[in-house]
Amino acid sequence: RRQPASAASCVSGGRGAMAAISARQRRGSGAAAAVLLAAAALAGLPAAFVGLAAAPAARPIAAMRGAALAARGGEEELFEASSFAAGSKVNGVVKRLVPYGAFVDIGAEVEGLLHISQISGQRIEDVWSVLEEGQEVEVWIQRNADGKIALTRLEENAKPQAPVDLAPFAAADAGEWHDGVVKRVLGFGAIVSVTLSDSGATAEGLVHVSQIKDSFVDDIDAEVQSGQTVRVRVLAADQATGRMSLSMKEPVKREESPQADLTPFEDIAEDQWLDGKVESIARFGAFVNVAAPGMEEQARGLVHVTQITGEYVERVEDAVQVGDDVKVRVVSVNVPDGKLGLSMVPPGEDPPDEDEGF
Numbered sequence: 001r002r003q004p005a006s007a008a009s010c011v012s013g014g015r016g017a018m019a020a021i022s023a024r025q026r027r028g029s030g031a032a033a034a035v036l037l038a039a040a041a042l043a044g045l046p047a048a049f050v051g052l053a054a055a056p057a058a059r060p061i062a063a064m065r066g067a068a069l070a071a072r073g074g075e076e077e078l079f080e081a082s083s084f085a086a087g088s089k090v091n092g093v094v095k096r097l098v099p100y101g102a103f104v105d106i107g108a109e110v111e112g113l114l115h116i117s118q119i120s121g122q123r124i125e126d127v128w129s130v131l132e133e134g135q136e137v138e139v140w141i142q143r144n145a146d147g148k149i150a151l152t153r154l155e156e157n158a159k160p161q162a163p164v165d166l167a168p169f170a171a172a173d174a175g176e177w178h179d180g181v182v183k184r185v186l187g188f189g190a191i192v193s194v195t196l197s198d199s200g201a202t203a204e205g206l207v208h209v210s211q212i213k214d215s216f217v218d219d220i221d222a223e224v225q226s227g228q229t230v231r232v233r234v235l236a237a238d239q240a241t242g243r244m245s246l247s248m249k250e251p252v253k254r255e256e257s258p259q260a261d262l263t264p265f266e267d268i269a270e271d272q273w274l275d276g277k278v279e280s281i282a283r284f285g286a287f288v289n290v291a292a293p294g295m296e297e298q299a300r301g302l303v304h305v306t307q308i309t310g311e312y313v314e315r316v317e318d319a320v321q322v323g324d325d326v327k328v329r330v331v332s333v334n335v336p337d338g339k340l341g342l343s344m345v346p347p348g349e350d351p352p353d354e355d356e357g358f
Contacts, residue, residue, distance in 0.1 A: 081108045081149055084141050087158050092151075094135045097127050099312050100188075104137060104151055111149075114139060117186045118152035125187055168201040169194075169237035169244055175251050180232045182224050190224045192246055194232050205244030207232060210283035212248050259338035260299040264292035268330045271347045276301075278324045281316045288328055288342055301340035303328060308344050 084090065084106065092106035094114075101119070103111040114137070116127055124130055131137070140158035143150040152158050172178075180194040189208040195201070207224075209217050217223055224230065235245040268274075276290035285304040291297065303326075308319045320326065332341030 079107055079109070081110050081144060081147055084108055084144055084149060086141050086144055087160060088141050089138065089155075089158075090141065091136065091138055094131050094133055094137060096133060097131060099127065099314070102127060102131050104139060106139070106149070106151070108149060110147060112139070112141075112151040113149070114151040114153065117188075118142065118150075118154060118157060121154060123185060123187065164203045164242060165201070166203060166237040166239045166242070166244060168196055168199050169203060169205075169234050170239065172196060172234040172237075174233055174235055177231045177233055180230045180246070182226055182228045182230060184226055185220060185224055187220070190220070192230060192232055194234070194244075194246060196234075203237075203244060205232075205234070205237070205246040207246045207248055211235070211246065214249055260297045262299055262333050262335045262338065262340055264295050265299065265330050265333045265340060266335065268292065270329055270331060273327045273329055276326050276328045276342070278320050278322050278326060280322060281320065283316065286316055286320050288326060290328055290340075290342065299340055301328070301330075301342040303342045303344055307331070307342070310345050 090106045092104040092112065094102045095105050095111055096103050099116075101113055101115040104114050106112050114131075116124055119127070119130060137153065139151040139153055140155055141149060142152040142158050176197065178194050178197050180192040183191045183193050183204060185191075189206050190212070191204055192207050193202060193204050207230075209220055212220070212223050230248055232246040232248055233251065235247050237244040272293075274290050274293070276288040279287045279289050279300060281287070283305075285302050286308065288301050288303055289298045290301055291299070303320075305313050305316055308316065313319050326344060328342040328344055329347070330340070331343045332339070334340075
């Protein structure tokens with residue numbers, strides 16, 4: 001099997017963000033900005049009148065394609081994703097930017113994701129300030145599994161690491177507290193090395209920004225710093241992915257009405273849409289009341305934030321509101337535990353994972 005071609009050194013860094021456009025504006029609709037600029041032009045007004053700077057002209061698709069080919073050494077052929085081994089160094093071209101990173105053409109059949117936490121050793125708040133579409137980048141393959149390629153610009157993060165046994169953490173009571181030390185702070189949370197109180201087992205996990213405290217976290221650096229000692233709870237640990245979710249918040253005790261029998265939902269196909277109504281929202285998703293076909297009794301299911309739309313959702317309340325009528329489909333049913341997983345994303349679409357790559 002042919003191996004991906006190498007290329008000359010890439011152009012490092014970005015050209016910086018446009019001073020007149022905030023990060024939030026750039027994360028928003030480019031079409032909206034174009035409409036405002038067009039309106040200003042028709043009225044004979046400068047672009048600054050509508051609060052927008054003229055954005056640099058987008059690179060033509062042909063030019064970006066040519067840059068991608070050049071970065072791959074002129075190879076036209078796209079290689080199977082399995083051809084790219086973890087730890088290997090490749091050259092590519094940034095195809096598109098998203099709030100949580102960049103998708104890069106490295107010559108594979110699928111684009112690789114360069115997560116925002118893997119762009120630099122320094123914390124980055126805004127992807128658009130350091131990268132731009134069409135930019136050539138030198139990256140390493142961090143992970144390659146299940147048809148997804150995770151990239152990094154930090155060579156040390158691409159080195160194979162011995163698997164950590166997360167079994168003791170998966171069995172830990174979510175209500176128990178353990179000692180931890182903040183290893184590094186990211187835009188979306190903090191990586192904490194936690195030691196179990198009973199067994200002494202140690203591993204690293206993510207305290208998502210929504211799990212740092214009950215109230216909204218405006219500045220994560222004001223809440224946690226590298227080297228800080230913290231108390232955390234283990235929310236979940238997945239041995240297959242090597243990921244662990246932690247929390248610094250007190251467990252929530254809620255008095256809820258008994259969950260309806262979820263048995264009727266077990267035989268519902270994942271592509272069947274049901275009518276539902278948003279009952280409440282949380283930082284991690286929306287709770288929706290829904291009834292199985294032919295049934296009057298409604299059950300309460302969770303639409304996780306990653307299952308609300310096919311795009312990145314920063315705040316749940318920006319996408320749905322309590323009382324909204326929504327269309328949902330069943331993605332998981334756990335009758336013994338009374339848990340019903342729902343989705344508002346059409347089947348076949350792969351929602352983005354903002355935490356991937358930490």
